Amino acid sequence: xxxxxxxxxxxxxxxxxxxxxxxxxxxxxxxxxxxxxxxxxxxxxxxxxxxxxxxxxxxxxxxxxxxxxxxxxxxxxxxxxxxxx
Amino acid sequence: xxxxxxxxxxxxxxxxxxxxxxxxxxxxxxxxxxxxxxxxxxxxxxxxxxxxxxxxxxxxxxxxxxxxxxxxxxxxxxxxxxxxxxxxxxxxxxxxxxxxxxxxxxxxxxxxxxxxxxxxxxxxxxxxxxxxxxxxxxxxxxxxxxxxxxxxxxxxxxxxxxxxxxxxxxxxxxxxxxxxxxxxxxxxxxxxxxxxxxxxxxxxxxxxxxxxxxxxxxxxxxxxxxxxxxxxxxxxxxxxxxxxxxxxxxxxxxxxxxxxxxxxxxxxxxxxxxxxxxxxxxxxxxxxxxxxxxxxxxxxxxxxxxxxxxxxxxxxxxxxxxxxxxxxxxxxxxxxxxxxxxxxxxxxxxxxxxxxxxxxxxxxxxxxxxxxxxxxxxxxxxxxxxxxxxxxxxxxxxxxxxxxxxxxxxxxxxxxxxxxxxxxxxxxxxxxxxxxxxxxxxxxxxxxxxxxxxxxxxxxxxxxxxxxxxxxxxxxxxxxxxxxxxxxxxxxxxxxxxxxxxxxxxxxxxxxxxxxxxxxxxxxxxxxxxxxxxxxxxxxxxxxxxxxxxxxxxxxxxxxxxxxxxxxxxxxxxxxxxxxxxxxxxxxxxxxxxxxxxxxxxxxxxxxxxxxxxxxxxxxxxxxxxxxxxxxxxxxxxxxxxxxxxxxxxxxxxxxxxxxxxxxxxxxxxxxxxxxxxxxxxxxxxxxxxxxxxxxxxxxxxxxxxxxxxxxxxxxxxxxxxxxxxxxxxxxxxxxxxxxxxxxxxxxxxxxxxxxxxxxxxxxxxxxxxxxxxxxxxxxxxxxxxxxxxxxxxxxxxxxxxxxxxxxxxxxxxxxxxxxxxxxxxxxxxxxxxxxxxxxxxxxxxxxxxxxxxxxxxxxxxxxxxxxxxxxxxxxxxxxxxxxxxxxx
Numbered sequence: 008x009x010x011x012x013x014x015x016x017x018x019x020x021x022x023x024x025x026x027x028x029x030x031x032x033x034x035x036x037x038x039x040x041x042x043x044x045x046x047x048x049x050x051x052x053x054x055x056x057x058x059x060x061x062x063x064x065x066x067x068x069x070x071x072x073x074x075x076x077x078x079x080x081x082x083x084x085x086x087x088x089x090x091x092x
Numbered sequence: 093x094x095x096x097x098x099x100x101x102x103x104x105x106x107x108x109x110x111x112x113x114x115x116x117x118x119x120x121x122x123x124x125x126x127x128x129x130x131x132x133x134x135x136x137x138x139x140x141x142x143x144x145x146x147x148x149x150x151x152x153x154x155x156x157x158x159x160x161x162x163x164x165x166x167x168x169x170x171x172x173x174x175x176x177x178x179x180x181x182x183x184x185x186x187x188x189x190x191x192x193x194x195x196x197x198x199x200x201x202x203x204x205x206x207x208x209x210x211x212x213x214x215x216x217x218x219x220x221x222x223x224x225x226x227x228x229x230x231x232x233x234x235x236x237x238x239x240x241x242x243x244x245x246x247x248x249x250x251x252x253x254x255x256x257x258x259x260x261x262x263x264x265x266x267x268x269x270x271x272x273x274x275x276x277x278x279x280x281x282x283x284x285x286x287x288x289x290x291x292x293x294x295x296x297x298x299x300x301x302x303x304x305x306x307x308x309x310x311x312x313x314x315x316x317x318x319x320x321x322x323x324x325x326x327x328x329x330x331x332x333x334x335x336x337x338x339x340x341x342x343x344x345x346x347x348x349x350x351x352x353x354x355x356x357x358x359x360x361x362x363x364x365x366x367x368x369x370x371x372x373x374x375x376x377x378x379x380x381x382x383x384x385x386x387x388x389x390x391x392x393x394x395x396x397x398x399x400x401x402x403x404x405x406x407x408x409x410x411x412x413x414x415x416x417x418x419x420x421x422x423x424x425x426x427x428x429x430x431x432x433x434x435x436x437x438x439x440x441x442x443x444x445x446x447x448x449x450x451x452x453x454x455x456x457x458x459x460x461x462x463x464x465x466x467x468x469x470x471x472x473x474x475x476x477x478x479x480x481x482x483x484x485x486x487x488x489x490x491x492x493x494x495x496x497x498x499x500x501x502x503x504x505x506x507x508x509x510x511x512x513x514x515x516x517x518x519x520x521x522x523x524x525x526x527x528x529x530x531x532x533x534x535x536x537x538x539x540x541x542x543x544x545x546x547x548x549x550x551x552x553x554x555x556x557x558x559x560x561x562x563x564x565x566x567x568x569x570x571x572x573x574x575x576x577x578x579x580x581x582x583x584x585x586x587x588x589x590x591x592x593x594x595x596x597x598x599x600x601x602x603x604x605x606x607x608x609x610x611x612x613x614x615x616x617x618x619x620x621x622x623x624x625x626x627x628x629x630x631x632x633x634x635x636x637x638x639x640x641x642x643x644x645x646x647x648x649x650x651x652x653x654x655x656x657x658x659x660x661x662x663x664x665x666x667x668x669x670x671x672x673x674x675x676x677x678x679x680x681x682x683x684x685x686x687x688x689x690x691x692x693x694x695x696x697x698x699x700x701x702x703x704x705x706x707x708x709x710x711x712x713x714x715x716x717x718x719x720x721x722x723x724x725x726x727x728x729x730x731x732x733x734x735x736x737x738x739x740x741x742x743x744x745x746x747x748x749x750x751x752x753x754x755x756x757x758x759x760x761x762x763x764x765x766x767x768x769x770x771x772x773x774x775x776x777x778x779x780x781x782x783x784x785x786x787x788x789x790x791x792x793x794x795x796x797x798x799x800x801x802x803x804x805x806x807x808x809x810x811x812x813x814x815x816x817x818x819x820x821x822x823x824x825x826x827x828x829x830x831x832x833x834x835x836x837x838x839x840x841x842x843x844x845x846x847x848x849x850x851x852x853x854x855x856x857x858x859x860x861x862x863x864x865x866x867x868x869x870x871x872x873x874x875x876x877x878x879x880x881x882x883x884x885x886x887x888x889x890x891x892x893x894x895x896x897x898x899x900x901x902x903x904x905x906x907x908x909x910x911x912x913x914x915x916x917x918x919x920x921x922x923x924x925x926x927x928x929x930x931x932x933x934x935x936x937x938x939x940x941x942x943x944x945x946x947x948x949x950x951x952x953x954x955x956x957x958x959x960x961x962x963x964x965x966x967x968x969x970x971x972x973x974x975x976x977x978x979x980x981x
Binding site: 043044045048049050051067077079080081083084085086090091092 | 222224225228933935937940941942943944946947949950951952953961
């Protein structure tokens with residue numbers, strides 16, 4: 008390895024540019040899919056190698072709820088499915 | 093159609109594979125062995141590239157293969173049997189991957205047997221759940237196999253394979269490289285077994301790797317490569333035919349070498365040449381190959397070139413097509429027609445047609461059209477008889493009367509374009525959806541399309557020679573859709589920034605200002621003129637002044653057109669500088685107040701009625717009273733503005749930009765003062781006393797400070813000029829109201845041009861150490877570095893003209909570069925976003941139903957119906973409620 012990869016610590020979760028992520032429970036995930044009437048693969052994806060997902064311990068197939076500040080809509084909620092690539 | 097039956101099927105999917113040799117041989121109806129195309133007598137050579145077995149192309153000719161004539165023969169493939177196999181260039185990468193991952197001896201994948209099973213199982217599982225990941229997994233397997241230097245099956249030693257695009261392979265032995273020719277490559281990949289290939293991501297049923305190396309080259313039928321006869325009587329063959337002829341030539345040469353037992357090097361050489369020409373036949377723009385050319389260097393357009401690029405099959409013929417029922421001509425303005433209309437020349441109206449179905453209700457009308465015939469407008473060009481399905485061309489019918497009388501219900505009359513038809517009107521570049529709008533036809537004399545100048549902004553059109561296109565929708569469905577969705581008035585508001593894109597420009601703005609300004613009072617006759625031009629038919633309001641004679645204010649006239657309960661407040665454009673007001677209690681009449689539909693205070697100018705000005709009067713009316721109301725305003729009141737302007741007259745002359753001698757003297761004094769300041773800076777710099785700006789070199793600091801000073805000078809000179817101008821000077825009116833030009837233009841005309849720049853810096857290019865021979869070397873003074881103290885009225889000095897031209901040229905270059913770059917960006921963006929859809933639940937989805945955004949714009953607001961992006965304007969709601977409650981909040 009050319010450069011030593013730095014360890015990712017919990018402090019990145021507190022960074023102002025990192026929005027709030029939350030892994031949904033199975034029931035919540037099913038509810039999200041029902042609400043939007045979509046299949047899991049229609050959701051936007053997030054890599055399992057994403058630092059935040061690594062920290063939260065997300066597994067492929069998990070659905071993550073992301074709440075971020077939006078210039079137009081105040082707070083915007085998005086859902087992403089964890090994918091293994 | 094009937095020939096093939098009328099069954100319909102739904103396509104479930106498309107599978108791509110490699111065309112196998114047995115297919116090529118089965119398809120081929122002729123083998124090409126001769127590069128000559130015609131015999132001496134002009135007949136096609138048998139076994140040549142125009143062999144009759146390629147299909148019937150001449151009129152009356154019968155196809156020897158299928159027995160059809162030219163109209164029905166689909167054309168047939170042939171083949172060229174290559175003396176030695178060649179690699180199809182675009183498969184080089186795929187072959188390289190397989191060669192590296194398999195054993196050079198036994199052909200098995202370089203992975204132990206039990207691990208193959210394990211990996212295949214993983215791959216199958218992945219394919220079901222994460223198809224995307226399966227591809228990366230295959231790449232991983234390939235890498236693993238390629239890394240093994242000994243075959244786990246037969247124990248043979250492996251070597252690295254080096255691949256040079258597009259078809260050259262080398263095996264890297266310790267003692268040196270050895271080239272693998274196509275036969276070597278084919279022998280190796282032939283040995284691979286199907287199970288191994290699956291693990292390598294190949295579907296062996298449809299794509300065996302050895303099929304990627306061909307000995308039989310398919311030759312497309314003549315309909316794919318038609319020859320054309322020039323006026324001179326010579327026949328010119330298609331580029332593909334030329335390329336194929338070259339392949340046949342090289343192939344024959346190689347054959348001869350093989351038969352005559354020529355030296356190995358010569359055979360190798362001819363073989364490589366054959367490989368090159370076959371590659372070029374498929375793609376003539378490959379790296380590391382020779383291009384096939386005509387005699388005079390022009391590269392041949394071969395298979396890949398037919399598909400690629402702007403004029404290729406995809407972008408040129410499938411994404412974009414040429415259409416009928418369209419017209420194009422120069423546009424010119426007509427402020428008297430509605431903004432919903434377009435003036436169409438009679439000549440064009442007689443060519444563009446609309447099919448009308450004859451019914452009991454319109455049969456008399458239809459008869460009239462038929463009677464008029466194709467040359468007299470409004471007439472008709474064709475009639476389709478329901479009785480026998482025949483099409484009658486009215487150009488060749490002598491007795492129109494008979495045909496008109498014989499017209500029956502159910503016939504279709506192809507009639508001329510008439511007033512009231514809907515058409516689509518377009519100006520390129522079509523950058524946003526308002527570039528194509530629906531207009532109502534108005535047939536007019538002369539040869540140009542007539543366009544209301546108010547509709548220029550959405551098209552970004554002007555009348556300096558612009559041309560526009562017109563398309564006629566021919567189905568009732570399409571016509572209704574155009575009327576309901578595309579009509580100009582439905583696009584007064586734009587989704588681009590949530591405001592009106594249609595509105596006054598130039599004269600409309602000057603006119604509105606001159607009509608509504610406090611000092612304008614109109615006599616009864618003048619009022620009648622303006623209101624008549626605007627199409628007002630009601631009673632006159634009480635005059636504002638009764639004695640000594642009746643006079644009306646412009647504001648009274650404007651109020652006649654506003655909705656009765658309209659309330660609006662806002663600043664005018666002229667609300668700046670000396671005329672600045674921040675409350676509605678405004679002495680300068682620059683704060684607009686409309687209450688109860690009456691324009692009480694403020695002048696109308698760019699901020700009230702201008703195009704592309706969000707939250708102006710027009711925007712509020714379109715949003716709260718409907719776009720039709722806004723359109724009526726544009727079609728009536730705005731004509732009044734023009735008439736008011738015409739009555740007064742608006743023109744500019746040298747006098748308008750003349751300033752008194754004392755003002756000129758003041759400017760001269762200021763120039764001297766600032767020149768001294770600059771000279772002081774330069775002295776400071778030379779003596780090293782100049783205060784350096786942090787992060788800049790002393791030179792940069794000097795430049796920045798000089799530029800700052802000179803800019804200040806120009807601004808001050810401009811202020812002096814403006815201060816000495818008559819407020820009702822026409823140039824000044826236009827600048828203040830935003831009709832045309834600004835303070836900069838006035839300054840440049842009356843006072844001074846100021847510093848000219850190239851790339852944001854003072855001009856320093858030209859000769860060695862100086863800009864022009866008029867100056868000494870290293871002269872840093874303002875005059876020597878592009879400062880122009882002259883103005884357009886009094887004229888420029890020769891050096892000043894030069895500097896001004898240098899600055900002006902940069903502007904031109906910038907526009908040229910910018911348009912091409914933003915055009916490309918636009919294309920990429922549109923390709924990426926074109927099939928995104930806002931669903932009924934507010935989510936944004938792509939064509940496959942994948943969610944792109946969970947709520948459109950994250951707030952679900954349609955910008956078209958917003959107040960400059962805000963879905964709700966709380967101030968206006970409060971105002972309205974307060975008014976309802978009698979002023980109480």
